[in-house]
Structures are given as structure tokens and as C-alpha cells.
Amino acid sequence: MEIEIATIGGYEEVGRQMTAVRAGDDVVVFDMGLNLSKVLIHDNVETERMHSLDLIDMGAIPDDRVMSELEGDVKAIVPTHGHLDHIGAVSKLAHRYDAPVVGTPFTIELVKQQIKGEEKFGVQNDLVKMEAGGRMAIGDENELEFVNVTHSIIDAINPVLHTPEGAIVYGLDKRMDHDPVLGDPIDMDRFREIGEEGVLCYIEDCTNAGKKGRTPSESVARRHLKDVMHSLEDYDGGIVATTFSSHIARVKSLVEFADDIGRQPVLLGRSMEKYSGTAERLDFVDFPDDLGMYGHRKSVDRTFKRIMNEGKENFLPIVTGHQGEPRAMLTRMGRGETPYDIEDGDKVIFSARVIPEPTNEGQRYQSEKLLRMQGARIYDEIHVSGHLREEGHYQMLDALQPENVIPAHQDMQGFAPYVDLAEQFGLKVGETLHVTRNGNMIQLVE
Numbered sequence: 001m002e003i004e005i006a007t008i009g010g011y012e013e014v015g016r017q018m019t020a021v022r023a024g025d026d027v028v029v030f031d032m033g034l035n036l037s038k039v040l041i042h043d044n045v046e047t048e049r050m051h052s053l054d055l056i057d058m059g060a061i062p063d064d065r066v067m068s069e070l071e072g073d074v075k076a077i078v079p080t081h082g083h084l085d086h087i088g089a090v091s092k093l094a095h096r097y098d099a100p101v102v103g104t105p106f107t108i109e110l111v112k113q114q115i116k117g118e119e120k121f122g123v124q125n126d127l128v129k130m131e132a133g134g135r136m137a138i139g140d141e142n143e144l145e146f147v148n149v150t151h152s153i154i155d156a157i158n159p160v161l162h163t164p165e166g167a168i169v170y171g172l173d174k175r176m177d178h179d180p181v182l183g184d185p186i187d188m189d190r191f192r193e194i195g196e197e198g199v200l201c202y203i204e205d206c207t208n209a210g211k212k213g214r215t216p217s218e219s220v221a222r223r224h225l226k227d228v229m230h231s232l233e234d235y236d237g238g239i240v241a242t243t244f245s246s247h248i249a250r251v252k253s254l255v256e257f258a259d260d261i262g263r264q265p266v267l268l269g270r271s272m273e274k275y276s277g278t279a280e281r282l283d284f285v286d287f288p289d290d291l292g293m294y295g296h297r298k299s300v301d302r303t304f305k306r307i308m309n310e311g312k313e314n315f316l317p318i319v320t321g322h323q324g325e326p327r328a329m330l331t332r333m334g335r336g337e338t339p340y341d342i343e344d345g346d347k348v349i350f351s352a353r354v355i356p357e358p359t360n361e362g363q364r365y366q367s368e369k370l371l372r373m374q375g376a377r378i379y380d381e382i383h384v385s386g387h388l389r390e391e392g393h394y395q396m397l398d399a400l401q402p403e404n405v406i407p408a409h410q411d412m413q414g415f416a417p418y419v420d421l422a423e424q425f426g427l428k429v430g431e432t433l434h435v436t437r438n439g440n441m442i443q444l445v446e
Contacts (some may be wrong), residue, residue: 001141001164003200003445006070007407007436009033010172012411014357015085017172017410018093019203020064020070023163026139028205028289029097029172030159031079034088035060038358040325047108048119061089064096066439073197073353074099075126075138081156082110082275083246087156102136104146106155111279129168129426132157132187147194148187150177152386153246153285165445166200168389169400172409175385177390179219181249181287188343188399191252195400197392201444202402205409207387214391221384222253227350228379229257235379236347238304240261241328242322243383245271248279250383255287259318266303269320269329270295304340312346322352322361331363334370344375361406390421397425404444406434 009445010017011105021028038060039047046237047055055061058086067074074097079087087107091114095099108129115123130136132148134154146157151173161168169191178185208215232239243250251267256396258265267276273295294300307315317340321330330336330348341350348371356366368378388396396404405422407415415435427433434442 002045002443003163003165003201003443004170005071005168005201005442005444007406007408007440007442008064008066009087009437009438010409011436011438011440013173013208013420014355014409014414016060016089017086017409018058018064018089019145019170020067020074020163021162021168022070022072023142023165023168023377024139025072026142027070027074028138028144028161029074029077029099031086031172032062032077032089032093033083033085036084036088037357040359040363043081048091048117051120052217054261055092061092061378063439064093066441069268069441076144077101077110077146078135078159079107080155080170081108083153083173086173087114088342090153091115093121094125095121095123097125102128102130102144104132104155104157105282105285106279108283110275113274113278118368132184137185139183146185147190149173149174150183150186151179151251152244154248154279163200166403167200169199169202169402170203171204171396173386174388175188175215176395177217179217183224188395191399199400199402201404201406202397202400203406203408204393204396204418205387206407206414207218207409208385208389208421209357209393209414209421211389212391213389214253215387215389216384218249218355218384221248221250221351221382222331225250225253225382228349228382232347233261235347236313236344238340239316239332239341239349240330240333240347241316241318241351242320243318243351244322245269245320247352248276248285251276252285253286254316254318254351255291259288263316264290264314265316266294266307267318268294268300268303272318283310286422287415290311301339303344304338308341309333309337312340321367322350322364323354323360324365331370334367334374336374342374342376347379348376349382353381353383360361382415388419393418393421397422404432406433406436406442
């Protein structure tokens with residue numbers, strides 16, 4: 001059986017992930033993501049109203065025209081989790097393929113919301129939910145499996161395409177967390193079994209490959225956050241917290257610790273309301289009945305007025321904007337565009353790290369400067385990454401023993417540390433270690 005892999009997006013940057021695997025006549029597409037930084041550098045861009053070709057030209061979504069070179073039929077589109085760099089282009093590209101979108105329940109719900117907001121294309125693909133551990137036939141000879149992984153969003157998986165030539169493991173975006181705050185630990189037992197069965201190719205996220213040691217568990221971030229929050233228990237001014245709106249485990253911790261120190265938590269911002277509201281409806285998390293979630297601008301401003309009237313010392317606003325996004329809630333607060341007054345000594349807790357990309361870094365710098373100009377005290381880096389460090393990569397390669405490896409989710413400079421590590425396992429650049437770019441084809445089996 002011929003095995004061919006198209007590296008469509010996410011092989012020159014962190015963002016706009018998309019990879020297609022052809023096994024015989026069957027093609028499976030993994031991820032259809034957005035590069036948000038390419039959107040943010042333009043003012044007032046509304047992607048839902050834009051044509052896919054314009055977004056491709058901007059470098060915002062994958063250029064999937066290379067798919068015409070694959071001789072086969074797309075049988076499934078498989079997003080690994082609900083982050084926009086993995087699902088943000090589904091509403092722009094999926095309609096081109098007569099194939100279902102297959103994902104975990106939380107991911108599919110987020111995809112459904114993306115499609116609902118789309119104004120340019122009618123996306124009629126079936127949306128199929130499959131739990132971690134589930135399997136489905138892909139044509140007559142191949143099978144798709146979901147293996148549970150831990151990441152900075154709930155309900156994440158690594159999909160595995162089982163073929164007669166061996167397994168293709170699509171390993172993007174995970175942390176080796178054995179003590180998660182929400183959900184089950186990473187299923188290393190299953191990865192080891194797959195390794196024993198035979199792995200033809202492993203496609204791996206290289207985000208933190210150059211960092212020594214292992215990525216700490218989310219439970220470590222929770223303890224750090226608890227220490228910071230409890231240290232502020234006697235402060236009688238304003239405290240504001242920000243984190244990834246999709247990081248439901250972190251939001252859960254912030255909500256609980258707010259209650260511990262006698263403050264009423266409130267979630268503010270459209271994406272904060274979307275992710276947390278969806279997680280609660282699907283029973284992934286149990287928030288207090290009186291927890292307020294407000295996404296609409298007028299509702300948010302009314303809430304800020306109530307906080308100012310009743311006393312900032314009684315509330316913990318949990319807001320969007322930890323990357324300094326121009327239209328996010330914390331950025332508006334820093335510019336003085338909300339009814340919430342930041343005063344000397346008020347605390348701003350960043351329970352997130354800036355995504356290592358120049359646009360994000362510049363926006364975050366500006367956001368912090370604006371907050372400090374108003375007298376805010378910044379608590380930074382209360383976070384653990386959702387991506388493997390060096391020792392996690394070592395463990396995955398040891399478990400899977402892949403015949404071929406394709407580094408992903410970085411640029412050429414970012415691939416270098418992973419290439420060094422993979423070479424320790426006997427993989428050879430240009431032979432079994434395939435360093436590639438967007439739009440390339442890799443023939444594994446002829």
C-alpha cells in the first residue's frame with residue numbers, strides 16, 4: 001500500500017496546522033487551523049466574512065491547494081482539539097471535501113460554533129463525535145483511533161491511522177501529565193502498545209523541544225496559582241486575572257481560589273463565555289450556580305459598573321487578553337475603555353505565557369505597559385505549558401520507536417533541537433527524519 005503525507009500547514013510556524021495522510025486510496029486530514037497572528041496584524045479583520053483564498057494569501061489559513069496532488073478520496077477531517085490553530089480554518093476549507101469532521105465531543109461542539117459563525121461558506125459536512133479510545137474504519141483497510149492526551153484544553157487526543165504498513169501517529173499538542181486537574185492522564189500504556197505493533201511514522205509538535213527536563217503537570221500550576229491568590233487574601237483593592245479562555249482547568253482553579261479568598265468570580269469576554277459555557281453544558285466542569293459569564297460588550301460593561309459600585313475588593317474578574325490582543329477585555333481595561341478603573345496597587349495575574357511569536361510578544365508588551373501606567377502590579381508566568389519538553393519527547397520516541405519522524409508545529413530554527421534529539425534514536429535527516437515545509441509531499445511507502 002502506498003503511504004504519502006502532505007505537510008500543508010504548521011511546518012513553517014506555530015499555527016494554521018493541517019496535514020493529510022494518504023494510505024492507498026484513502027485520505028485523512030488532520031487539523032485545519034488558523035494563524036491568528038496573521039489576522040491580528042491587520043485592523044478590524046473579520047475572518048468569518050472573508051473568502052478562503054484571501055485568508056490563504058494572508059498566510060492565515062493553510063493553502064490546501066496541494067491536496068489536488070493526492071490521488072485518493074478524503075474520508076475524514078480530524079481536528080485534534082479545540083484550539084483555533086487546529087480548528088480555525090474548518091469553516092473555510094472543510095466544505096471542499098465530501099467527508100465528515102470527526103473529533104471528541106468538546107472539540108466538535110467548538111467546531112459547530114465556528115461553522116455557525118461562518119458568513120461566507122455553507123459548511124454541510126457531517127460532524128461526528130468519537131471519544132478518546134474510540135475507533136472507526138477508514139475505507140476497507142485502514143482504521144482511525146483516538147488516544148487520550150493531556151494539553152491546555154480538555155478533550156484533546158492524538159489520532160492514529162492504522163494501515164497495513166504500520167501506524168501513522170499524529171502527535172501534535174500534548175503534555176505528559178499524569179496528574180491533570182480535569183480529565184484523564186495521558187494514555188502512555190496505549191502509546192507503548194502502538195509502538196510494539198509498529199509505527200511507520202510519527203508527526204510531532206516541536207514547540208518546547210529545546211527546553212530541558214519535563215513539562216510540569218497542571219496540578220503544579222494549580223498549586224502556584226493557589227499560593228499567589230492566597231497571598232492576596234488581605235488586599236482590599238482590585239484583582240484581575242487572565243488566562244487562555246480555552247484552558248478550562250485553569251479557569252476552574254481561578255474560580256475556586258476566588259471563592260477561597262472571599263471574592264466573587266466573574267468570567268468576562270466572548271471567548272471566555274464560549275469555552276467555559278460549552279464545557280459546563282457538556283458536563284466537563286461543574287461551576288458554581290451563581291457564576292456569571294458575560295461575552296457581549298454591553299453585558300460586560302454593565303458588570304464592570306456593578307463591580308465598581310459594589311466594591312472591587314469583592315470580585316475577581318477573569319478576563320480575556322493575556323496575549324495583549326487589541327480587542328480583548330484586558331487590553332480595553334488597560335486603555336481605560338471600560339467602566340473598571342485600575343488604580344495604584346491593583347493586581348493583574350497573568351496565568352498564561354505569551355505565545356512565542358513576534359506579533360503576540362509586541363502586543364503583550366504594550367498591554368503590560370498600559371496596565372503599569374495606571375499603577376497595576378503584574379503577577380506573571382503563573383503557568384505550565386501544554387507542550388512536551390525534551391524529556392517528554394524522549395519518552396514518546398522511546399515508547400513508539402517510529403521508523404520515520406516528521407517534526408511539526410515550528411519553523412526551521414524551532415525544529416533544530418528536536419532533530420538533535422531524534423538523531424540520538426538513529427533517525428537520519430533526509431532518510432527517516434523528514435524536515436519539511438508547508439506544501440510538501442513525503443512518500444513513505446511506494
